[in-house]
Amino acid sequence: EAGVAQSPRYKIIEKRQSVAFWCNPISGHATLYWYQQILGQGPKLLIQFQNNGVVDDSQLPKDRFSAERLKGVDSTLKIQPAKLEDSAVYLCASSLVRGPHYLFFGPGTRLTVL
Amino acid sequence: KQEVTQIPAALSVPEGENLVLNCSFTDSAIYNLQWFRQDPGKGLTSLLLIQSSQREQTSGRLNASLDKSSGRSTLYIAASQPGDSATYLCAVTGANSKLTFGKGITLSVRP
Numbered sequence: 001e002a003g004v005a006q007s008p009r010y011k012i013i014e015k016r017q018s019v020a021f022w023c024n025p026i027s028g029h030a031t032l033y034w035y036q037q038i039l040g041q042g043p044k045l046l047i048q049f050q051n052n053g054v055v056d057d058s059q060l061p062k063d064r065f066s067a068e069r070l071k072g073v074d075s076t077l078k079i080q081p082a083k084l085e086d087s088a089v090y091l092c093a094s095s096l097v098r099g100p101h102y103l104f105f106g107p108g109t110r111l112t113v114l
Numbered sequence: 115k116q117e118v119t120q121i122p123a124a125l126s127v128p129e130g131e132n133l134v135l136n137c138s139f140t141d142s143a144i145y146n147l148q149w150f151r152q153d154p155g156k157g158l159t160s161l162l163l164i165q166s167s168q169r170e171q172t173s174g175r176l177n178a179s180l181d182k183s184s185g186r187s188t189l190y191i192a193a194s195q196p197g198d199s200a201t202y203l204c205a206v207t208g209a210n211s212k213l214t215f216g217k218g219i220t221l222s223v224r225p
Contacts, residue, residue: 004157042118042203042215043158056212091157102148103213105157 002026004106006092012112018080021109025074025094031055032069033103034077035091043091049075079111087113116141116208120216127194128224135189135219137204142182145207149178149189152201152218161202162189194223 005024013019025032030051035043046065048056051072060067064083069075079086089108117140127133137147146165150158162171162178164187170179177190191198203218 040123040217042205042217044215045212048212056210093158102160102163103158105159107155107157110155 004092004094004104006090006106006109008109009107010110010112012114013082014114015084016081018078019082019111020079021077021090021092021111023075023077023092023106025092026104029094029096029104030072031095032075033093033095034067034075035093037089037091037108039088046077046090082111082113084113087111116144116206116214118204118206118214118216120202120204120219122219123217124220124222126222126224129194129196131194131223133191133194133221135191135202135204135221137187137189137216139185139187139204139206139214141206141208142185143209144182145209145211147178147180147187148205148207148213149176149187150203150205150215152203154200158203191221194221196223196225199223 007022032049034046036046037043046060047067049069052069067077089110091108092106093103095103119138148163149161151161152158164171164180175192180187199222201218201220205213205215
């Protein structure tokens with residue numbers, strides 16, 4: 001079965017610019033997650049979707065970050081405007097059902113903000 | 115608030131050595147604990163998942179144990195190989211189904 005797909009793999013932007021990341025989860029997976037992993041840290045959950053509804057976005061900096069999952073399949077995470085501290089790897093993951101189950105992670109998008 | 119700690123941050127061992135990676139967590143009210151592997155520039159791969167009612171899980175040369183009451187888990191790697199070099203992250207799933215990760219241990223196995 002195909003894994004979680006993410007694009008782009010790498011992105012370099014200047015501060016105050018905008019950027020968008022795309023994720024296509026494993027087919028049939030209802031739950032989709034976006035994580036932020038700063039160098040040397042463990043991943044931190046930004047937002048969790050169940051189908052096309054938001055389950056948890058408590059740690060999403062909503063003044064600059066937004067995410068959507070139209071039609072309950074693929075998802076887009078946007079940052080506008082970017083700050084230096086947003087430099088990180090953005091990981092998308094999906095799971096078959098909501099709850100404490102195996103998560104399948106994509107390769108991530110490495111963002112560098114200059 | 116759940117906190118997950120992995121010490122040390124890095125470890126270097128010679129090939130063939132048996133080794134133990136440690137993980138501790140502050141809130142024992144967990145559903146499960148997972149160990150992940152992360153290779154440079156790659157995403158995370160789940161290695162082992164231990165349900166809260168279980169004490170250990172095994173997969174090949176890997177064995178993970180869980181002591182929920184003391185808030186500890188260990189990942190045992192037998193007969194380490196250079197291909198085991200990676201970052202190993204521990205994560206717990208709390209009552210809210212949220213996964214909390216440690217910072218990881220970067221393992222280097224020297225040929």
